[in-house]
Amino acid sequence: MDYVSALLPPAVMAVFFIGLIRVIVKTQGGANKAKEDAAVDAALARVEATHQAPANPDA
Secondary structure (H helix, E strand, C coil), X not given: CHHHHHHXXXXXXXXXXXXXXXXXXXXXXXXXXXXXHHHHHHHHHHHHHHHHCCCCCCC
């Protein structure tokens, strides 16, 4: 029975990992894709705006 207790934790982790991958794959695209893409684009625009801002605002 020692082999069962040795194999059980990796088997349980494998099942949860497969479930996690399935959830990630299922949530890609679909109705939320445009909303997620817009959020990423907005975040990138904010980062680019801060990098392009003048270093000396008094000038």
